[in-house]
Amino acid sequence: MHAHAHRLLALLLLVLVGLLGPTACADPPSATRAAASVRTEPLQVIFHPTTGPVEVAIVNTSEKPVAIGDFRIEGADWASFSLVDPMQAGVLRPGDRTTLRVAVDAASLRGPGEPVHGSVVESREELPEIGPNDYRPGSAYLSFRASGTTATVPLSLESPSWTSTYLWPALIKVLALVLAFIMPLASLLTWMERKQSAMMQDRVGPNMARISVGNFTLRAWGLLHIATDGLKMLFKEDFVPRRAHRALYTLAPLLAFVPAIVVFAIVPFGDALCYGHMFDSLSQADVDQCAAGRGGTPLQIAQIDVGLLYYFAIASLATYGTTLAGWSSYNKWAVLGSLRASAQMISYEVAIGMTIVGALLVYGTLEPHALVKAQEAAYWGVVLQPLAFVLFFTAAIAETKRAPFDLPEGESEIIGYFIEYSGMRFGLFYLGEFIEVVFVSAMVTTLFLGGWNLPLGILGAHGFSSALACQLFFAGAGVALTVTGAAIWRASKHAEGVASVLVVIGTMHLVVAVWSMFTGWGTALPHVAVVAVGLLTWGLKVLGLCWLQLLIRWTLPRFRYDQLMSLGWKGLLPLSIANIVLTAFVVYALTPSAPAPAATDKPVAEAGAKPAAPAAAAPPAAAEPAAPAAGRPAAAPTDNKPAAGH
Amino acid sequence: MTIGVKKVSLQRSMRDQIFLPAILEGLLTSARHFFKNTMTKGMGDVDTIRYGEPDVDPKTYYPARYRGVHRLMHREDGSVRCVACMCCSTVCPAKCIHIVAEDRRDDAEKAPASFVIDELKCVVCGLCVEACPCDAIRMDSAQHMTPTEERAEAVLGKIELMSRGSRSVAVQGGHGADYRATEPAADPRFPTAR
């Protein structure tokens, strides 16, 4: 019966892909009124009252040289915007670019109400007080001539609203991240933990939970065990030991669970989402502008300059949950477990902090989003800081208190700090542990694996860096999906529906690769597609690291306590300090003695050319803390991708 | 006689001391099993027999001598075959069989007034079946002891044990009058004639 369900699912997916495929392949509808021969980056400039001058690059996308000139600002509020530097007319060779800077005089737009458009408002009523943050929206456009036609770039001033610009997007991101990613993945891990260990140990694993309606039975490889586990925990007895400290006993699971969720606030799961340009092919400058909150929102809940410090601060709180759980349970085993946990946390948090210093030295920022951008610009952390990667991953696993570092639990000796907990109180510990696993994966992805980026920078903000990259990507993904689907088809007769879907999707990937070969398609993708691929990439990286953690957890035996301490204090800590020293020397050696200002007026392609591999430890862009952050000029010269100029 | 001392070198190579190669080897082994079992036909090395699957008839998987939940056999008239000889309770290593005997007003003379097996204590050794002189207790029910809500529910009484039983027509004392048809080989320890 359920085989039919799988076939039905496959058909549905086929229809979806068939509908979306042409959409993705069609030329994206352009929102810009630029001439066909040139385009501007960004397509549209959005100012906030505090925004400084914004760079606008004009790129020749045609095959011929293009003459540009006659720059001017027009439109309703033309008086409020200005060109910073006087621009001369000139000729752009094919692929060349030039930049000009636009600024807004926000003070001239102070006041409430609609834009006045030059008319006189007569009112007998007293004008309301103008608050310090009251601005009216202003709009104008920059126009210039390019090969005989007039190109325009809309300019606008928006007053950021606390609710609509920050609160609601943040809430939506929180909900999306927690409900659509963390909780499902953590729940999935409870199943993966058992199923994967079973597969590793030549067992069957959970597979008995089922939903039966009449003749139809849904087993889904035991995935329903997630639901049955949840129900079980909800309905189990809520036991409190007689002499437990009730308040702390209740507080402890929350202290273990809440920080694990809250700490996700700094994790960037994508670059940025631009509201008005979902189906346009955007440049990096557009996305950076959105990432700064102007006309879009960064795909990160909170952009905090000291994001990694926030991580340490919040993650340490979870230790209180563990310690209090053990102490308040009035049970000697629990106290032993919590003592072990606190000692372990202290030992390994030092190592974590020290390893991150290396990345900080290389990339020059503590803000995770900027860190990812810096990796995108240079090399990923795992390449530049391989030792730090291993050390951080090890210490972070130790922080999750899972095997081989599960001494606080130590189920064969002392059941652990949560020995007295039952029902959903235990469930919080249990789920918190898996959320920590997800978080460790997300953090490693952010710090060392380039976040949402595909490797080698083959996917930029506008699409694939070249048609070849597009073909390689689709061919590789197609082969992988087809082979996996075929293997699953061979392996299990129950999974033929899913397997056929995989094969079909894989085949379609191959078709796309071939199509790209003939048409050169792929370098200009709609914004929404790029964001989706970024999210998918990030999700797959996190999932893969979760899988790796489970693999480690089910392969390595538990440390003895002295071994644990020895590894932490005598292994990880000295190594991480050595890593800092080494990194510092290399960074110092490769950094020019007088930090040269970034060559903003030169074609970015030259400025951002990648140095040889060892020298990449200190790319010029990273040497100066010029990474984009909230409130900074959006056009900071970080768009130094080698493939950016076409 | 001298005592030799064998010196065992406790020195470990650098490779052993940093552990990482060994850890990677272990991870690769685990991963190899993982992928083999998920990606190859018939779940790779997983040899588990799927007892309890709804489409699997346990009798096809249970060996003929599988020892399941006890059952008490019936006589021709449907009464219990057991004569309360206490052989099973005597031989039981877990002491989980408790029998109270009573008079039975026919030639069978003795019967269990109560016959209680605590399946939670039972170690499923099957000695009670071996010891039974009259084919009254068997464990060939091909049923597991199912989980119970209460411990008391796992303590099975005579009625419940008999509900699982069937009629046995085994002749008490062996072959009876037809013994010559299947006379076993003479025991050399006991010559039957001069």
Next chain:
Amino acid sequence: MTSSDPPAPSRPRSATIIMQPEPPPPPAAARAATATTVKLPDNKPAPAPAAPNLPATPEPGGATVKLVIDGESLEVRKGTNVLEAAKLLGKDICHFCYHPGLSIAASCRQCLVEIEKNPKLQPSCQQIVAEGMVVHTESPAVLESRRALLEFTLKNHPIDCPICDKAGECTLQRHYMNHDHQLTRVDVPKIRKPKHKDIGREIVLDAERCILCSRCIRFCEEIPGTGELGMTFRGDHEILDVAPGHPLDNAYSMNVVDICPVGALTAKDFRFAIRAWELRSTPSTCTGCATGCAIEIHHKHEEAFRLVPRHDPDVNGHWMCDEGRHTYKTTDPAKRVRYARVDGEEVSLGHAIATAARRLRARGKKVAAVFSGTATYEANAALADLAGLLGAERFVVGRAAGKTDALLRDADKNPNIRGAITAAGNARHEGELALELAGRAYDAVLFVDGTFELSEVVRKTVESITSVVLADRVTPLVEACTIVLPTTSWAETLGTMINRQGRLRVLQPAWRAEADRREPADLIREVALAMGERDLGSSRDRTRAIAELHDHAELRRLTADPVAARPTLLRFSHSRG
């Protein structure tokens, strides 16, 4: 004298064993006449004519006979039969109908042996030893005849061992395993006979199992002399039966269960109660009457299931009365006093002892110490010491008189009345105690056990004054007393009693007393210590003193080494009959 004739082993062993055939138990009157006085460890002079329980020495003038059995020569008293002579050599010639306490029938033919210069095999039970006799008990002819006879015996035996109460201690089973051990060759139906016939107050007969040895018939004729049982019909239809209207209901009827070599006669009381192999056996003494028969307690864990007689030629021979067999019920676990009680409330033993000591010791109190004929000598002696410390008035009480006969039963149902009187010294009668208690002559009364029977008036007195009782089971007296100290029952106590002959009888603990139960003499010692008096000595000390005085090896062993008192498992170790 023909020791060279038999096919003897290469190195014939030679043993000289003097055997004294056992005299039948003397009638009660005679025993009373030969009563001795037991030496006791207090200062009372006690003439000790002959120490009891010592092995009898051969009379100097008794005639003896020399013979050879399986190559071993031995010397036995004249008139002994070959079977008993072989038994002295450790050779157990298998037999069914012979019983040392009964006349010889030689009907089962199971004990046939080969005697040189004799053309046929002879029944060893009937064959009296003669000078120079050479006997072979293991010759091929003997072995073959044994197996053949066993096969014949088993021809109509139903072999329903699973449902037979005798299984596990059955003579037929034992002989089959030792001497036959072959498959059946019978291919004709077995004769069906009455399977369970109620033939008396205590006995059920299974005629199918009966092998017609006639032991029970001889017992009924010779020992109680009632002769209820007999054989009817002939050939393989012959069955054991009682005459209509004359059931087997003499006072010794349950002995037929013991002597029955198979499970044909079973006791209603023991029927289906437990399998014999689950029981353990502890030697002890019957407390049913002043005779003090030697018995074995058959018990599992902490529960006795039956009492069977133990051979004691001086007191009870092989037998025991039905009344005595039922006294195991006095150890019923359901009626045990497990914990101390003060004023109706269960308290710790220490608290109860302290309370008893305080209330008994109060200045100016008149105290009565009540000795009992059902308590051990140790308990009574300890009470005597305490009574001396308290200056208490002494009384001796006991059970009411009951039925008697000339065989074993005594009208005095107190097993230790002589011991109690001896220990108490200058004691008064229980009638006086009842009168004085009714008159409220005492402020406190201390009972050494719960035997004393209460009238309504006395009960009210006992309830109102300080009344301490040392009790092992609940009786009306125990319910009335204000302080109850839990003691071991007679089956849990190591102690001594003095029977009507003045013989020392030993009680041996069959199992460990559970909960707060202690030996009564130990409790009295604790009470005295709680009063601040000198240490009276433990129960074990008193027993050891008696053992030393009497040079009683068995008793000394029991007091020295508690492990020796461990019971033996009754799985074929003692097959009865």
